[in-house]
Amino acid sequence: MTSLPPLVVPSTEPLSPEELARYSRHLALPGIGIEGQQRLRAARVLVVGAGGLGSPALLYLAAAGVGTIGIVDDDRVEVSNLQRQVIHGGSDVGRSKVDSARDAIAEVNPHVTVRLHEQRLDAGNVLDVLAGYDLVLDGTDNFATRYLVGDAAEIAGIPCVWGSIFRFQGQVSVFWATPPGGEGVVYRDVFPEPPPPGTVPDCATGGVLGAMCGTIGSVMATEAVKLVTGAGRTLLGRLAVYDSLELTWRHLTVRADPQRVPVTGLLSGDQAYEAFCGLAPVPAGAGTARPAVAGGLFESLSGPTAEGRLAVDLAQVSEESGGRGLPGAGTVLGAPVRGPGVASSGPVGAPAGAGPAPTSLTPRELAARLADPDDDLLLLDVREDWETQIVGIDGARVVPSGVYAGPDARAALADLPRDRTVAVLCKVGGRSDRVAGLARAVGVDARNVEGGVLAWVRDVEPGRPTY
Incomplete structure (x- = not known):
């Protein structure tokens, strides 16, 4: 131009x-x-x-x-x-x-x-x-x-x-x-x-x-x-x-998409843009959060998910934004995934009428369970290796959250035990909530550790490093 x-x-x-x-x-x-x-x-x-x-x-x-x-x-x-x-x-x-x-x-x-x-x-x-x-x-x-x-x-x-x-x-x-x-x-x-x-x-x-x-x-x-x-x-x-x-x-x-309908009004409904990005449930009565659009038009690159596929726009859903970067309802491996704040119907095989299973643990609750020699809870840390080197919790199994969104997701989820509670930990609770939701969808009793390792340091081990 x-x-x-x-x-x-x-x-x-x-x-x-x-x-x-x-x-x-x-x-x-x-x-x-x-x-x-x-x-x-x-x-x-x-x-x-x-x-x-x-x-x-x-x-x-x-x-x-x-x-x-x-x-x-x-x-x-x-x-x-x-x-x-x-x-x-x-x-x-x-x-x-x-x-x-x-x-x-x-x-x-x-x-x-x-x-x-x-x-x-x-x-x-x-x-x-x-x-x-x-x-x-x-x-x-x-x-x-x-x-x-x-x-x-x-x-x-x-x-x-x-x-x-x-x-x-x-x-x-x-x-x-x-x-x-x-x-x-x-x-x-x-x-x-x-x-x-x-x-x-x-x-x-x-x-x-x-x-x-x-x-x-x-x-x-x-x-x-x-x-x-x-x-x-x-x-x-x-x-x-x-x-x-x-x-x-x-x-x-880059050029304009001739099939794209011009934007004349904003998406309506509470958290409509979060829903459009898959980060919150679609607002009731709002219909689909995704407008009808054609593929992104590069001179030589195109595709309906060009931003993620090409990694050209590598903006981030910020975990530090108080958990606003969490996924909403969706599917994985053919099973429904619960959004944040939506209780799971419980692990596969839960007794009928047992009510929703717990979906989270506070750091103090986690500490009590880890200290109980009769509790076989598994602590799953889904942070990156470099993060665990700054501060971690002894005995945790470390599997970065990206594994559960990549080509090995099916195997990684299958590797989680069905007969033990799995407490999922990250930095502030965003990544862990997503992984816990995926795990619950395939029958794992997975609990998100509220507030992540930063809340653990605050409530359980003050004085340990944070980042």
């Missing part, structure tokens, strides 16, 4: 002497100059997520002189964030991310107006949040929010700069349904359906190179500046894929 016209009308107020000095390196650039800087000052940019991608993007947007920056995030800063979320510091641990980011932006550029949206986006609030912004940057880490933001941006008619990172790879593009004078491409054109739940590990499980966030987040900020000022050629119609180990960039041409 050729260059786009500037997105934002320049402010009429002249740049102050201090601004002229601050932005002097911009003023010398063809395509930006004084008028482009005035466009940046008039711009209103929303950044969804003050995490790994949002951190560098926010800092560079502020340094560039974007006049109004909105920040959406409902999380608090944790120690494990500091490896990659560079807008936050050690003294910010425990603070809300939006407050921490606001203070960092004020240090970078006091001329920027910061609007805080300390909330989790959903179908009921996203359009109100996007209202009044010229474009949105999507730095989120879960599929449901990506589809939500993409749909809302299409309805609002504004461009969406999208980025994703996983391990040593990053991806970035620009989506816009109705660009002036050109063919639009949106997230659903490229990725019409999310991958099956559990098939793409999260950052906590698979890891991420912290510096990758700086690379991709900076590109996202660059694309935003180009959209605002009209400088250069944006990534609209292209998907850039970065491999940090090989230090290579690949560009895939």
Whole structure:
């Protein structure tokens, strides 16, 4: 696609002497100059997520002189964030991310107006949040929010700069349904359906190179500046894929799906986008959560589950999001799988009328059972090996959760005993709840350890390492 016209009308107020000095390196650039800087000052940019991608993007947007920056995030800063979320510091641990980011932006550029949206986006609030912004940057880490933001941006008619990172790879593009004078491409054109739940590990499980966030987040900020000022050629119609180990960039041409029905309204119902991604039961009366869409259209790559199959968008369902990244109803090996909070009907062979079998254990209940010499409970730790090296529970059988979603899932489930209770443990309870549900579906008395190993450390063995 050729260059786009500037997105934002320049402010009429002249740049102050201090601004002229601050932005002097911009003023010398063809395509930006004084008028482009005035466009940046008039711009209103929303950044969804003050995490790994949002951190560098926010800092560079502020340094560039974007006049109004909105920040959406409902999380608090944790120690494990500091490896990659560079807008936050050690003294910010425990603070809300939006407050921490606001203070960092004020240090970078006091001329920027910061609007805080300390909330989790959903179908009921996203359009109100996007209202009044010229474009949105999507730095989120879960599929449901990506589809939500993409749909809302299409309805609002504004461009969406999208980025994703996983391990040593990053991806970035620009989506816009109705660009002036050109063919639009949106997230659903490229990725019409999310991958099956559990098939793409999260950052906590698979890891991420912290510096990758700086690379991709900076590109996202660059694309935003180009959209605002009209400088250069944006990534609209292209998907850039970065491999940090090989230090290579690949560009895939993407195009609109002519069979896709334009989004004119958000999916309805409580947790509709989670249901669309298979992370919650379909809301009652909402019908199918998946709209009718055709395959994603790369120039040479396509498929109804391109995002998972091609591993191009390796965004994560974040386990740290309080268990919101859990699968809902589905099937495995031909048997029903229970969603979170839905009681199992009990192991195969349970006495009629016995009622639902327990589906979880608290850490203290687990400790009591492990201490009972007459209890033959099996503790199954579904974390990765590196996680168990930080902190674990003696006697656990370690089988990473990905095994239960891969080609060996049938054999792994068959290997679980039917005559013993199996307590399933992970970091905070997300992966373990999924595996426990799969195990119950094939007749295992499986119990999820509530809160995972972090709750075990908190309630049973204080002072042990956490991560």
